[in-house]
Amino acid sequence: MGRAPCCDKANVKKGPWSPEEDFKLKSYIDQFGTGNNWIALPQKIGLKRCGKSCRLRWLNYLRPNIKHGGFTEEEDNIICSLYISIGSRWSIIAAQLPGRTDNDIKNYWNTRLKKKLLGRHRKPAPIPGQEAAGEDAFDLYNLSSSALERLQLHMQLQSLQNPLSLFNNHLQQKMIQTLDSLNPHQLIAPPAFGQAPMAEQINPLLLDEKSCGFAAEENLQPVGDDEFDCFKEMGGVERENLAWWCNEFEVKSTSSSSWDSTAVIDHQIYGDYDMGFSM
DNA sequence: AACCTTTACAACCGCCACGGT
DNA sequence: CACCGTGGCGGTTGTAAAGGT
Numbered sequence: 001m002g003r004a005p006c007c008d009k010a011n012v013k014k015g016p017w018s019p020e021e022d023f024k025l026k027s028y029i030d031q032f033g034t035g036n037n038w039i040a041l042p043q044k045i046g047l048k049r050c051g052k053s054c055r056l057r058w059l060n061y062l063r064p065n066i067k068h069g070g071f072t073e074e075e076d077n078i079i080c081s082l083y084i085s086i087g088s089r090w091s092i093i094a095a096q097l098p099g100r101t102d103n104d105i106k107n108y109w110n111t112r113l114k115k116k117l118l119g120r121h122r123k124p125a126p127i128p129g130q131e132a133a134g135e136d137a138f139d140l141y142n143l144s145s146s147a148l149e150r151l152q153l154h155m156q157l158q159s160l161q162n163p164l165s166l167f168n169n170h171l172q173q174k175m176i177q178t179l180d181s182l183n184p185h186q187l188i189a190p191p192a193f194g195q196a197p198m199a200e201q202i203n204p205l206l207l208d209e210k211s212c213g214f215a216a217e218e219n220l221q222p223v224g225d226d227e228f229d230c231f232k233e234m235g236g237v238e239r240e241n242l243a244w245w246c247n248e249f250e251v252k253s254t255s256s257s258s259w260d261s262t263a264v265i266d267h268q269i270y271g272d273y274d275m276g277f278s279m
Numbered sequence: 280a281a282c283c284t285t286t287a288c289a290a291c292c293g294c295c296a297c298g299g300t
Numbered sequence: 301c302a303c304c305g306t307g308g309c310g311g312t313t314g315t316a317a318a319g320g321t
Contacts, residue, residue, distance in 0.1 A: 036307095051306085056291085061289085112286090
């Protein structure tokens with residue numbers, strides 16, 4: 001037996017909110033508050049809406065000091081930094097951006113930022129019979145799409161900062177090949193791990209006050225024991241083997257090397273990714 | 280002008296956590 | 301301790317607008 005619905009679906013209006021509905025909801029909440037009961041609220045004010053729908057409407061559009069659109073470059077930086085480190089925890093990300101809602105940020109990421117930063121991945125044809133050996137090979141395919149996306153994004157950011165390092169590192173090249181040719185039957189051979197960056201270069205990518213100025217804010221949950229969620233998914237990979245992932249990532253909020261995709265085009269690092277997206 | 284595709288964003292859905300009973 | 305109701309969250313869908321052919 002399934003759970004009971006939160007409201008009577010048959011008698012509930014769906015779709016876009018009318019100005020009248022907005023007015024009813026807003027003026028009631030302004031006057032009486034939500035009463036800590038969203039489910040009962042629409043009945044009180046005579047709205048044929050689900051309580052959840054009322055809550056969403058209020059939180060995303062009607063409550064005071066909500067900003068829509070016009071994301072600044074600084075906000076872009078914060079969203080990207082947090083997405084890399086904690087993934088799609090939009091509510092946490094939204095908590096760092098006053099006036100922004102998780103829904104807004106999620107939409108913005110999915111429709112614009114992601115394309116701007118990652119480009120469009122041209123799915124390659126599978127290569128028959130190509131398999132890599134190695135007893136400690138790890139299967140990138142088993143990473144979630146979110147984790148892959150974050151790895152890819154991180155590599156992109158690293159290339160922005162230090163384009164030459166990309167070509168000096170065998171593993172990174174291997175990873176790029178793998179991301180390009182990924183299919184369910186392929187494994188990647190274990191790379192040579194003697195080329196990890198020096199220890200002092202390793203930055204666990206925790207966003208600190210110095211670089212971003214928001215790590216100390218109370219709403220930001222710790223990213224974990226100085227590692228990325230996406231790295232945690234690679235259970236079979238030894239931590240030190242991933243050291244190269246952690247080349248210092250500096251939020252480039254002060255220089256011209258911002259998140260502008262044109263910088264990436266110059267380097268032509270990812271030929272398989274269309275970085276020509278412009279906003 | 281008509282049609283098709285892409286983009287942007289509002290809204291819905293279902294799952295999960297939590298507090299009250 | 302189990303159950304229930306609710307809030308919160310992230311993923312997904314629907315759709316209008318914009319752009320392209």
